[in-house]
Amino acid sequence: MLSRNGRKVWVRDEATILSDETGQPYMIQGVLLDITERKQFENEIARLDRLNLIGEMAAGIGHEIRNPMTTVRGFLQWLSNKKECTKYKEYYDLMIDELNRANSIISEYLSLAKNRTINLKNQNLNAILETMFPLIQADAMVSDKYVVLDLAGIPDLLLDEKEIRQLILNLIRNGLEAMPAGGAITIRTYQEGNKAILSIQDEGPGINPDVIEKLGTPFFSTKEQGAGLGLAVCYSIATRHEAAIDVQTSQNGTTFFVQFKTSR
Ligand SMILES: Nc1ncnc2c1ncn2[C@@H]1O[C@H](COP(=O)(O)OP(=O)(O)O)[C@@H](O)[C@H]1O
Ligand SMILES: [Mg+2]
Structure with missing residues (x-):
């Protein structure tokens, strides 16, 4: 529902239809409750729940994926510096860049964990x-x-x-x-x-x-x-x-x- 000043308002509508003795409805009587604040609160909670789940999952698999990635990255770096590989240097750099990108996404993911310890x-x-x-x-x-x-x-x-x-x-x-x-x-x-x-x-x-x-x-x-x-x-x-x-x-x-x- 839109309020007079154009603000979007969530309402709960409770109404009853009143009928006359012949069963003919003649009036709707009810109340509209402004539940905007509750709705915002619910959305906030839902978001926190999603973040929590995602954070926990990330913490679980983050390390398992990162370790092998570190190994691959190490070998790529080692190979890229070898004389016989110099003509592929561009490809090695690209592969390393992509691994860095994947790694930074995992880092961002890990920082979503709600119960992460922080150093205040x-x-x-x-x-x-x-x-x-x-x-x-x-x-x-x-x-x-x-x-x-x-x-x-x-x-x-x-x-x-x-x-x-x-x-x-x-x-x-x-x-x-x-x-x-x-x-x-x-x-x-x-x-x-x-x-x-x-x-x-x-x-x-x-x-x-x-x-x-x-x-x-x-x-x-x-x-x-x-x-x-x-x-x-x-x-x-x-x-x-x-x-x-x-x-x-x-x-x-x-x-x-x-x-x-x-x-x-
Ligand atoms: N300063 C801004 N101006 C306009 N749109 C924004 C701004 N900040 C965020 N957004 C919108 O929010 C979305 C999500 O932002 P974000 O979570 O940082 O993800 P990403 O930047 O990867 O898209 C953006 O895709 C964009 O549509
Ligand atoms: Mg962004």
Whole structure:
């Protein structure tokens, strides 16, 4: 159902048909209950359940697949450096690249495991962003795009640095991929009430409502080459940091907000 201001509202409808003494219906009487919030909660739980299952499966098979891959990769590297193989160097490099790609998908997969142990340390998000900045900028430059860093004072947070880097990179990569050449990404940090907020804003075309609903579903991608794991990993990392992710989008661009609790 649509509310007066155009918001989509889920309702539960309980109605009875009242009939007169001849059995002729003359009125429908009932109540409409707004269950939007419950519906959102259910969706959230369903997503966490899916992530959990996927994470557990990944942890189980990840190692079994990785070990033989490491062996194959090692031999390929060894062969590629042999004199009699130099004319096939290109093929060896390609094979090694493909194995690296498969390996990084397994890594992303493993980071979906909900009960994964993480290494939380009290540290500043701004410091992490500043160290990453040259890398991010170089990444953007390749496709002729820009990155602006706008950091305000925020208190230290309990963070797993490796995971937070992954979350930031995934969001920035999506932003870069959404924009044509010349576009800019703005990364901000600021305090709002008792929350420290990281926002990543792009100048892309925005996200369609039907796509918004699926954000964070593992393997959901609108890109031809997309693995569809980036956002699933982000949501999973955010959950482990007790942080929430919000999205605002219009045809002028998209902003992802990651909200961390602060003790203040
Ligand atoms: N900043 C963004 N602008 C537009 N669409 C986005 C943005 N971020 C994510 N999306 C949409 O969400 C989908 C899933 O993203 P993600 O999980 O990172 O997987 P992938 O990038 O491999 O497609 C993308 O395919 C895209 O349709
Ligand atoms: Mg992505």
